[in-house]
Amino acid sequence: MNFKIKTYLAKQTSAAPLVVFRMLFGIMMFYSIVRFWAHGWIDKLYIQPDFHFSFYGFHWVKPLGTYTYLVFVVCGLAALFVAIGYKYRIAIITFFLSFAYIELMDKTTYLNHYYFISVLSFLMIFLPANVSFSVESYLKKVSYAKVPNWTIDSIKLLLGLVYFYAGLAKINSDWLFKAMPLKIWLPSKYDLPIIGETLMQQEWFHYAMSWSGMFYDLLIPFLLLYKRTRLFAFIIVIFFHVFTRVLFPIGMFPFIMIVSTLIFFEANFHQKIINFVIGNLKFLRQKIAISNAIQIKVEDQYPIRNKRILMPVLMVFFAIQMVFPFRYFAYPGELFWTEEGFRFSWRVMLMEKMGYTTFTIKNAETGAMFVVDNSDFLTEFQEKQMSFQPDFILEYAHYLGDHFAEQGHENIQVFAESYVAINGRLSQPYINSNVDLYKENDSFKHKTWILPFNDVIKGL
Template sequence: MNKWLFKHIDNTGLVLFRVIFGFLITVEAFGAIATGWVRRTLVEPEFTFNFIGFEFLQPLPGTGMYYYFALMGVFGVLVTLGYKYRYSMAAYALMWTCVYLMQKTSYNNHYYLMMLLCWIMVFLPAHRWLSLDAKLNSDIKSPSMPRWVLWFLILQVWIVYTYASVAKWYPDWLDASVPALFMKGKSDYWLIGGLLQENWVHWSIAYVGILFDLLIVPLMLWKRTRVLGFVISIFFHLFNSFVFQIGIFPYMSIAFALFFFSPEILQKRFLPNKTRYTEGEIIVPKHKQLLVGVLSVYFIVQIALPLRHWFFKDDVLWTEEGHRLSWRMMLRSKSGSLSVWVVDKNTGKRVRYPHHTLVSKKQLRAVQSKPDLLWQLAQRIEAKEAAAGRDVEVYMDARVRVNGGAYFALIEPTVDLAAEKWSHFKHHDWILPSPKNYMEREYNKKSSDK
């Protein structure tokens, strides 16, 4: 194991990835300001739907979040340049983690992947070449890194893609109806809008998506198919970038190819003056056991988290329990409608509550179809009423449709959501059965009545 994990190899791929990754997270920070994402997501709303348990993380008041993201952008520039690298990368990682945990309205899997990669990069020797740190301090300059660094990154990427493929193995994706729904909203795209409505395009998206996610890492690992895999990766991710407009994720994914190509090829193309490392030293660190233990626990968690929804009752596509942190990317279309009532505990008077005054339009679209956000909204309403001297119960009538189907009740309208407790580890009974389970339950009920 020592020979395999701790043998030193050339670090060209890692240092190039640091430069590209630093540039991309810089674009993410400044781009979030320029595109209005910060304004819509963190400035305009009265409050944000944070990850439950992180209520203390709320946006800075006024224009504070603009300065927050600008500072993140500065740290991104420093990462790119490799200046005070570990401090800069750690600062960006911490700030991005806070942003990630303070809001769920704009949830993308690449936000989660960015958070993981930021923390991973903090601890990797990505600044020991092609950096200001190495130029200013020759003692840290090195053309090599331990082999475990390379495989740590490859395994992380492999987990992401594999789970993304497996998550698509369900009927609405396999019959191409979900890609068809996605493309319906792209009909006004210049030049390709009409093409995206073709049936064969929907089927291609469905099965190319499954096969790409499942096979791209094996294709890149095998030397004979590496160039083919890279070409396919470029086309696949540029298509996603243009059609779905998902920020830096496609370009970050293309950059993962740096971990698969040989140092000789990378140096020839990008760093012809870099010292080529060929010695292959085996340097076992003093903290070997701790390192191996931490890496093992990390990957156990990464493999286990996407599986947790199988231990919850009902379908994750309906309940959302176990959906996040699971690489369930671009899988379904959900929309809903919501009515909220409050009942004064002292008078028993029931009135409809204007919940839309508490949330932005973007938040409203998200909250209508997600049980955890509905629960959080109920807590917010109860607290707001309590601050005004009223003790109330909160009831919600939420109706949701998945992948363009019929509307069904999502939660039990007779349950006071403000009085319910949230659990991260068990199903919430106030979430009504999914349409499939509802039909089965009604059928069984009618059969027993006979």
């Protein structure tokens, strides 16, 4: 066994897939940042709101006013440096840190695919994605033809995990036997040409999409792994992601996934991409001509340094990735309802959940009370996200309590009246309205003031 692992770790392969992945990743991230900026979302999501919802333990990560733009500049530049392979290690670390900072500023904007980018960029810190086809290798006048096979496999593993866990999450009674939430989402796409008024309104189609979505997620990593099914799988990948992009406002995510899955292709395919890029960039061609005079020394194998630190870090990283999505087992109650352990688990497009939550500020001594107008404190988007997620509700309750204490109110109690509807069920009371949330503290413990879900969703 030990021997097998050692031979696996020693196995070398062409660096082409890894360096192409680096370039495409960098370009897409750069474009994503530019796109985010161009839509005016930095201002809208991070600068305009007075209050920001923080992740547990990350209250210190806040937008920096106008300097928030600087974080995006740093992140975008880092992505560009990653793409061209200049100062790669510093660039990818900077990218990871700045991107993570952006995502941690306000959990209102949490998306699984942002988390995926964070995790992927963390992994890339440890991969030699700059050893050839990079400005760095040109400047150092040395490039490496081969890298350890596991470096490429680690990206495949992460991608596979994302898909597979997303598939596991779909094995539940709402998704498979009620075709929920697709039964809500698809009919509302009546405005699509041709299929809008026909397919999208058919019940069988909702079921077909639910089931095939589950099988797609579970099987696609394996279909991509095997050479004989790979091209077929890639066509399915393109179809699936384009289809979801047409249906839902999911921005860059489909493209990121489509491009990422290219890593499963053979080295000669990636070599062709390299040749194609070099062949098409006149500028590069001239540089290469000069460099041919200087001669880039092509070494065969890239020696991985610091293996003793690297290996344990990656082992722990993947162990966490595999175990973390199952942490919801530690909580009582229905996961979809309480959302305790819902995030960071590849539960993508899994439920339709909406809420309506209002807060009452009460003076414990006099009994005087009044209801808060949420729009005084939150943006519409924040209010929407707050209304059905208990950790948001608690954090906001504390913010309100502190705010009114500062205004001179005394003996403050904060009560929430909340109704939540999930996957087409009628809205039900969500939060125990007799519990003073100002006295409850956020923690990883079960939140006892969430009212029980009066239904069952079976499954993983």
